[in-house]
Amino acid sequence: MPRNAALQVETAAAVAAPLISVRSLTVDFFTARGRFTALHGISFDVRPGSVLGIVGESGSGKSVTALAMMRLLPDHTARITGGQILFQGTDLAHAAERDLRRLRGRDMAMIFQDPTTSLNPIFSIGHQLREGLALHLGLGRAAADRRAEELLALVRISSPRACLAKFPHELSGGMRQRVMIAIALACNPKLLIADEPTTALDVTTQAQILELLRDLQGELGMAIILITHDLGVVAEFADEVQVMYAGRIVERAPVADIFAVPSHPYTGGLLHSMPSLEEEDPALLPTIAGMVASPFAMPPGCAFHPRCHLAGADCTRAVPPLARVGAGHDSACIRTAHV
Amino acid sequence: MGRYIARRLALLPLSLLLVALITFVILRLTGNPVEIFLDVNSTPEQIAELTARLHLDEPIPVQFFIFLRDLMTGDFGESLQFNAPAAGIVLERLGATLTLASTGLGLAMTLGIGLGLVCAVQRDRAADFVITSVAVAGQSMPSFWLGILLIQLFALKLGWLPTSGAGGIQHIIMPAFTISAFLLPNIILITRASVLDLSHEQFVVAARSKGLSRGRVLITHILPNAFNPILSFLGIQIGALIGGSIITETIFAWPGVGRLILNSIAHRDVPVVEAAVLIIAVGIALTNLAVDLLQMLIDPRVRRQ
Ligand SMILES: Nc1ncnc2c1ncn2[C@@H]1O[C@H](COP(=O)(O)OP(=O)(O)OP(=O)(O)O)[C@@H](O)[C@H]1O
Ligand SMILES: [Mg+2]
Numbered sequence: 001m002p003r004n005a006a007l008q009v010e011t012a013a014a015v016a017a018p019l020i021s022v023r024s025l026t027v028d029f030f031t032a033r034g035r036f037t038a039l040h041g042i043s044f045d046v047r048p049g050s051v052l053g054i055v056g057e058s059g060s061g062k063s064v065t066a067l068a069m070m071r072l073l074p075d076h077t078a079r080i081t082g083g084q085i086l087f088q089g090t091d092l093a094h095a096a097e098r099d100l101r102r103l104r105g106r107d108m109a110m111i112f113q114d115p116t117t118s119l120n121p122i123f124s125i126g127h128q129l130r131e132g133l134a135l136h137l138g139l140g141r142a143a144a145d146r147r148a149e150e151l152l153a154l155v156r157i158s159s160p161r162a163c164l165a166k167f168p169h170e171l172s173g174g175m176r177q178r179v180m181i182a183i184a185l186a187c188n189p190k191l192l193i194a195d196e197p198t199t200a201l202d203v204t205t206q207a208q209i210l211e212l213l214r215d216l217q218g219e220l221g222m223a224i225i226l227i228t229h230d231l232g233v234v235a236e237f238a239d240e241v242q243v244m245y246a247g248r249i250v251e252r253a254p255v256a257d258i259f260a261v262p263s264h265p266y267t268g269g270l271l272h273s274m275p276s277l278e279e280e281d282p283a284l285l286p287t288i289a290g291m292v293a294s295p296f297a298m299p300p301g302c303a304f305h306p307r308c309h310l311a312g313a314d315c316t317r318a319v320p321p322l323a324r325v326g327a328g329h330d331s332a333c334i335r336t337a338h339v
Numbered sequence: 340m341g342r343y344i345a346r347r348l349a350l351l352p353l354s355l356l357l358v359a360l361i362t363f364v365i366l367r368l369t370g371n372p373v374e375i376f377l378d379v380n381s382t383p384e385q386i387a388e389l390t391a392r393l394h395l396d397e398p399i400p401v402q403f404f405i406f407l408r409d410l411m412t413g414d415f416g417e418s419l420q421f422n423a424p425a426a427g428i429v430l431e432r433l434g435a436t437l438t439l440a441s442t443g444l445g446l447a448m449t450l451g452i453g454l455g456l457v458c459a460v461q462r463d464r465a466a467d468f469v470i471t472s473v474a475v476a477g478q479s480m481p482s483f484w485l486g487i488l489l490i491q492l493f494a495l496k497l498g499w500l501p502t503s504g505a506g507g508i509q510h511i512i513m514p515a516f517t518i519s520a521f522l523l524p525n526i527i528l529i530t531r532a533s534v535l536d537l538s539h540e541q542f543v544v545a546a547r548s549k550g551l552s553r554g555r556v557l558i559t560h561i562l563p564n565a566f567n568p569i570l571s572f573l574g575i576q577i578g579a580l581i582g583g584s585i586i587t588e589t590i591f592a593w594p595g596v597g598r599l600i601l602n603s604i605a606h607r608d609v610p611v612v613e614a615a616v617l618i619i620a621v622g623i624a625l626t627n628l629a630v631d632l633l634q635m636l637i638d639p640r641v642r643r644q
């Protein structure tokens with residue numbers, strides 16, 4: 001693998017070993033309509049303490065990637081059919097449920113898109129915070145309550161003690177997401193996976209939650225995988241960005257380069273459809289023409305070619321591999337030079 | 340919450356009044372109790388005496404007024420059959436009925452929730468298929484028939500259990516199981532459906548992302564959320580449970596209120612029927628209140644309304 005070797009040499013000096021390495025991860029779904037592949041052998045690394053943004057349209061496989069890394073894909077319908085997820089010397093893709101349980105909530109944690117449904121409606125906030133603390137740290141009721149209060153203060157909830165006794169329906173969406181973050185941070189995880197943590201919130205709350213996440217990342221130094229379909233969010237927050245399309249990574253680059261020199265036509269399309277401050281009406285923004293390919297009817301070759309303005313006959317021949325186009329910058333397009 | 344209970348209890352007399360009215364009307368529509376109770380060669384004096392004792396010589400509105408006045412004081416008059424206060428006779432047998440009904444209910448709940456959980460966990464596998472099929476078949480099987488089958492097998496053929504009567508544990512097994520059969524199939528199916536529904540909820544994945552095991556999430560997160568649909572079902576079915584216990588008590592000669600009612604209706608023992616119906620109505624109202632309070636206890640969202 002010459003490309004990997006090059007990556008190693010290039011980054012070894014500047015950067016520590018990856019916290020988590022995903023290698024050729026393939027996930028298949030078995031549904032009533034039949035079997036399809038949701039992730040086609042994707043590979044990426046997350047360095048300790050860094051923020052990786054994953055962007056892509058709906059259905060591109062962002063959540064599947066996140067759930068696969070936590071090994072929380074639905075048992076009956078999804079299966080990891082290939083690849084590895086290396087985390088602290090363990091291959092999570094093949095680890096036993098026992099070992100995974102010890103990691104979940106302690107070394108790796110996750111927050112979800114919809115804070116209104118992520119909390120159990122019938123238990124108090126305190127109860128739901130204490131669960132993880134008791135499980136991983138063996139804290140008793142009093143100690144867990146003290147720590148829970150600290151955690152709520154950490155996520156800037158103004159009266160943490162009162163909040164412990166509240167129930168989810170008594171809190172706003174933004175508050176619930178703060179609680180979810182507090183639960184995720186309970187045991188100081190090394191990796192936090194945030195799957196569209198602000199999509200369900202209003203604009204002001206979105207900004208507050210993102211700012212909170214950024215502050216906490218600075219204070220606690222954990223690595224974050226931030227999943228979003230909003231490149232604006234990524235611009236402010238991520239160190240590195242990875243663009244997904246139809247179950248593949250089509251471009252990966254340091255955040256500045258994605259905006260300066262996008263090297264995949266799909267990334268270019270995403271950038272064009274990004275609202276800026278002057279343009280008030282999002283309805284006027286250009287969107288990428290066409291629809292995301294159905295996983296049951298993948299076009300031959302590059303999955304994006306039916307929607308691509310640069311596409312030619314050669315684009316249907318083979319799936320273009322991710323290839324190096326600049327420092328730490330990869331793109332999976334045979335017409336990269338023309339983007 | 341205290342105010343809610345107070346309001347519900349304040350409304351109780353209103354529903355009891357309605358029950359009283361319906362009982363009153365039905366008992367008077369279904370034939371003259373005096374003629375049915377006394378045999379053909381009774382003297383006119385006897386007939387007049389009984390008619391006066393039941394106030395049947397008064398105009399209907401006055402009869403109703405007397406009936407209500409008696410209700411207030413808990414005095415339903417003397418039983419025609421037993422020559423003792425009707426209320427006392429009913430209350431005497433209430434214990435046996437409550438024992439049987441609560442054993443049956445407990446059995447239905449434990450078995451129903453347990454088997455429902457097994458179905459949900461083993462979804463689409465053999466155990467699920469067998470239990471679900473039996474439950475669906477059980478929904479359409481008359482329970483008195485089950486009672487008779489049980490007697491034939493365990494009492495007559497195997498001789499393990501007594502055919503009827505009350506006494507030790509061995510007496511209650513078959514009747515309790517027969518009563519539970521009125522509710523069991525639905526509790527299994529409701530538990531299965533709620534658990535499967537709930538397991539797709541985001542909070543279930545979130546709970547597992549904390550490091551909780553599948554089993555713990557099932558028992559401590561999913562199951563508590565499945566209780567309320569089951570309780571709602573019980574609230575609706577409490578009438579069916581009482582109907583079931585009347586049938587069951589009769590089959591197994593269980594000395595409870597159910598058998599007493601059937602017997603008293605047959606003999607037109609009006610005071611006993613009235614007393615029993617009203618006591619059952621109080622029981623239904625209190626059970627429904629208990630169901631509502633339990634649901635509030637379980638789910639804070641219900642509490643708020
Ligand atoms: N539980 C599931 N059962 C069947 N198919 C699924 C399931 N979850 C995801 N998929 C399929 O896998 C593919 C990737 O979905 P995924 O949820 O990862 O998309 P996403 O990038 O997170 O999109 P979004 O922005 O809408 O969250 C889609 O085709 C989706 O239909
Ligand atoms: Mg998603």
